[in-house]
Amino acid sequence: MANAAGTLFDLKGKTALITGSTKGIGKAIAEQFASHGARVTISSRKPGPCEEVAAAINASYGSGTAIACPANISSKEDLQRLVNETNAAFGKIDIVVCNAASNPYYGPMAGIQDEAFAKILSNNIISNNWLIQMVAPQMIERKDGAVIIVSSIGGLRASTVIGAYCISKAADVQLARNLAAELGPYNIRVNCISPGLVKTDFAKALWADDDTREQREEETPLRRLGEPNDIAGAAVFLASKAGSWTTGQNIVVDGGVTAV
Numbered sequence: 001m002a003n004a005a006g007t008l009f010d011l012k013g014k015t016a017l018i019t020g021s022t023k024g025i026g027k028a029i030a031e032q033f034a035s036h037g038a039r040v041t042i043s044s045r046k047p048g049p050c051e052e053v054a055a056a057i058n059a060s061y062g063s064g065t066a067i068a069c070p071a072n073i074s075s076k077e078d079l080q081r082l083v084n085e086t087n088a089a090f091g092k093i094d095i096v097v098c099n100a101a102s103n104p105y106y107g108p109m110a111g112i113q114d115e116a117f118a119k120i121l122s123n124n125i126i127s128n129n130w131l132i133q134m135v136a137p138q139m140i141e142r143k144d145g146a147v148i149i150v151s152s153i154g155g156l157r158a159s160t161v162i163g164a165y166c167i168s169k170a171a172d173v174q175l176a177r178n179l180a181a182e183l184g185p186y187n188i189r190v191n192c193i194s195p196g197l198v199k200t201d202f203a204k205a206l207w208a209d210d211d212t213r214e215q216r217e218e219e220t221p222l223r224r225l226g227e228p229n230d231i232a233g234a235a236v237f238l239a240s241k242a243g244s245w246t247t248g249q250n251i252v253v254d255g256g257v258t259a260v
Contacts, residue, residue, distance in 0.1 A: 008242040012037030015090040016239065017082065019073055019131070020100030022049035024200030025150060028228030029097055029235045034061045036236055041086040043071050044100065073100045073127040074119070083134045092142075093135050095239045098128040098172075099150040103165040103202075117164050124168035129175060132190075136183060145188040146239045149176050150231070153194050153254050169194070173250045180248030189247040193234050196254025198226035221256030 016033045020026040022044040030040045034057045042054045050068035057066040069085045071078040086093055102123040105116040132147055139145030154162060155169030173192050180190040197216055217223055234253050237243045252258055 009036055009236055009240045011095075011236070011240055014038045014094040014239070015040070015086065015092055016095035016097060017041045017043070017086050017093050017131075017135070018097040018099055019043050019071070019082075021097075022046070022053050024202055025195065025198060025228045025231045026097070026099040027053055028232040029099065030066070031057060031060075032229065032232040032236050033095070033239065034065050036240070038095070038239075039064070039090050040066045041069050041082070041089070042066055043069050043082055045072050046070060073131075074102075074123050076130055079127065079131050080134055083131070087138075092138060094139075094144065095146045095148070096132060096135050097148045097150065097235060097239075098131060100127075101150070101165075101168075101202075103162060105164060106161055108160055109163045112164055120164045120168050121171075124165070125171045125175060128172060129179075132179060136188065139188045140183070140186045143187045145183075145186075146243070147176075147179065147183075147188065147190040148235055148238050149173075149190075149192045151176075151192040151194045151250065153196050153252060153258050155194060155250075156252070156258055176250065177248045184247055189238070189243065191238050191243070191246060191248070192250040193231055193238070194250050194252045194254070195231045196220070196226055196252075196257045198228060198231060200228060219257065219260075220254075221260060224255060226253065226255060 016038045018026050018030045021030040021042045033040050042050045047070045050070050054066040054068040067089045069082050071082040105112050149172045151172040152169040154166035155173050159166050176190045176192045231253055234251050
């Protein structure tokens with residue numbers, strides 16, 4: 001008899017739209033979703049990287065597994081086109097991962113310009129709500145769906161250098177809670193993942209210097225920084241049957257940093 005537990009993480013027949021999925025955490029999530037059977041839409045601002053990642057996934061998991069659809073999350077029109085093209089290619093969207101984010105400012109809150117602060121809040125919070133609301137109607141109709149917002153442990157802690165980003169990520173956790181309450185009756189699960197420091201280009205300013213990296217590793221109980229696949233594993237859980245009774249939660253994946 002087949003092991004029933006083997007089906008818990010199966011994503012066959014599912015379609016996932018992942019923003020910011022040409023590198024780092026987003027790319028790892030797309031690759032892991034595909035490896036578990038899902039079809040995926042690869043999206044970021046530039047067409048070239050989108051096409052490269054989609055082509056690599058199709059080469060590994062079969063033609064038609066991935067499509068490329070560049071979009072700027074700051075544009076409501078781009079996001080609607082992203083949804084429309086995914087629906088046209090795959091017929092539906094079962095999973096949305098809001099991974100793309102902006103952080104154009106590094107320094108104390110006293111020095112941030114209004115334009116930069118507004119961009120962070122708009123791209124990291126409002127754009128997520130736009131995309132989720134664009135996909136929610138079909139999920140409501142099917143009474144099934146999974147939404148994952150990639151937040152950050154920055155949303156749980158103060159920072160003297162990325163404060164505005166941390167504020168936006170704290171708001172994402174509350175966005176997930178609110179939407180979990182609103183969409184839960186339709187069997188739609190909405191959760192956050194809050195990574196610690198992961199070795200990505202986006203976070204390079206926080207780990208590229210050897211001394212800084214060693215200090216961060218020393219402060220981490222597991223004594224290493226995160227890798228993109230560490231976060232992708234949590235996303236597979238939340239997107240699959242394994243996470244079918246998990247909603248409104250913030251899953252912290254940080255090597256133990258916030259535990260101490």
